[in-house]
Amino acid sequence: MLKFIHSGPFAALFECGFRPFFLLTAATAVIAVAAWVGFLTLGMPLPLTPNGPVVWHAHEMLTGFAMASVAGFVLTAIPEFTSTRMIERHHVFILLILWITGRVAFAIPIVPAGTIVAMIADLGLLGMLAAIIAPRLWRDANRRHLSFLWILLAVIVATGGFYFDTLTGTYPMRWLLVITGLMMALIVIAMSRISMRIVNTALSQVGETGTAYLARPPRRNLAIFCILLYTLAEFVALQHPVSGWIALAAAAALFNLTNDWHIGRALLQRWAFMLYLVYWFMALGYAVIGAAILMETAWVSAGRHLLLVGALGLAVFAVMNIAGRIHAGIEPDKRLWVPIAATLIAGAAVLRAMMNFDQIEASLAIVAASACWITAFSLHLIFHWRILIRPRTDGQPGCEGIASDA
């Protein structure tokens, strides 16, 4: 087995955490949404999981798609942020096996055996991720990046809660909503690190030397506080007016965060603009959720999909395109397919939301939104699978950035 990891035909895949996990992120995005739209429109069967298809869809998009991207990001970014050695190949391999086991086991219609195996695998993956990053974050000077660990620990609690409810016969969706909130907070935390580099690069590209972009902590902290408070309020009482106002507060705090980004035409550079749109989708998502709760309409689902398809989808796509290439020794892609794919993801979010606004026929909206999403991540797979499974060619070791950056 060790030989397979170190010198087999796919040895490069285990060189760095993002390689297998970003590959799986994009693949899950395509497969899980294709299965879901196939079920909704053609009645194709889904795995017979406890609590029905909606829980399967939400769980697999969060624990499958989102968690794979989180694993890929964390395994690559934390060693870079903390200037520590890269993750061992066999750790990457074990994490990969745990993730795959979790997906397969959750689809097995044997209760409770399948659920228990999925629980062990999913919690094992998250626990191992936490165990890998905790000492690095703790030993880091000033412990500047500990928030990643807190979020990860909270995700472990929420995942444990999900499986506990599932095994005890309680409807477990509330825990998936907690994970949604934690993902939003994680995006804000991660983007504050990524955006400093991306936006300042965009500024220098357009020749703006007088302006500097700074992701200011007070605005970010207010946004994270509001998001987490909403997540807690929603968990305590689903769709209560109190959480409606907090959702509106989160929306306002996220719009407030965009103040840092108004730096002139550099914002229109593709990566900067893509990350900027993430905040817009997140703000709009919370605004729609808040308005829906207070006005007692059925738009909450639209808001959630603006968060998950728009904000999470775009953030994951951007991170895979930026970190997934830089750490493979290749500059971010300058070709046209990138803005096309990003537009498709944004379009998917809007189309999916419009379904709840009764602006478009439901089946048409779901097919169109899914088609946009699947096309976008298929394009990513087409343009990246070789990069992810082949050794890097720039002479740099492991997960280092590209030579000019390093």
Place this chain on the structure above:
Amino acid sequence: MILLRSGLKSFLIYLWSGWGAIASLMLFLAVWEWAGLYYGELILPNPRITFQTLAGLIAEGSAWQELTITARRALIGFGAALAVGSTLGLVAGLSMTALMMSRPIVTVLIGTPPIAWLVLALLWFGNGDGTPIFTVFVACMPIVFVGAMLGARTLDGQLGDVATAYRLPPLMRFTDIVLPHVVSYLFPAWITALGISWKVVVMAELLASSDGVGAALAVSRSHLDTAATLAWITAVVGLLLAVEYLLLEPIKREIERWRVAV
């Protein structure tokens, strides 16, 4: 045109920066909603009921009518305080003798609670417009006075010497040296006074008038209509915040731009 565009741009940037304040206000509404759960609709109606009641008052036309009356009284009192307070404050700031004379009187004026003035005003002016207008005037004037006085007193004497050396015409001396400095003290005082004028006028109306928002508050209190009471309070506070943050604060920033340049 370029100036207009840059002014509009900075106004839009200013407006967009208000999202942080909106976030805090939304959290406040969440706390209000939560408290409403425990105290019930009679004691503390939630924000949604309050806003619905306010929307109803606006739709039937009574809100604008009462708000116009209250605004008229507040603005007349505030305007008078502005004119008298600014003039006297400037004079006191420029002349040490005037300062010595006026300071104790201003201290007395600031120290007297508005409710005491209101009782006196009731005796002097009765139930008409005079009572709230006078109370607003007497509550706001000392604050404006102190602002103007401080502005005039802290003017850098060396700037005056420079103006003399360059033989600046008196008008230019006033508009380019005295005014920017004094206004930077005066404007915050005006904004504070405006806030006080709104609060005082409602209080005066509540106790002394048969119309205006304060009187409407008195009626809703006597009917135990907490929702209407909160709706009126929301209207008054909302209007004050709108005037302060959409009108006065942008003007203040524009006036104080020179500070950033320095």
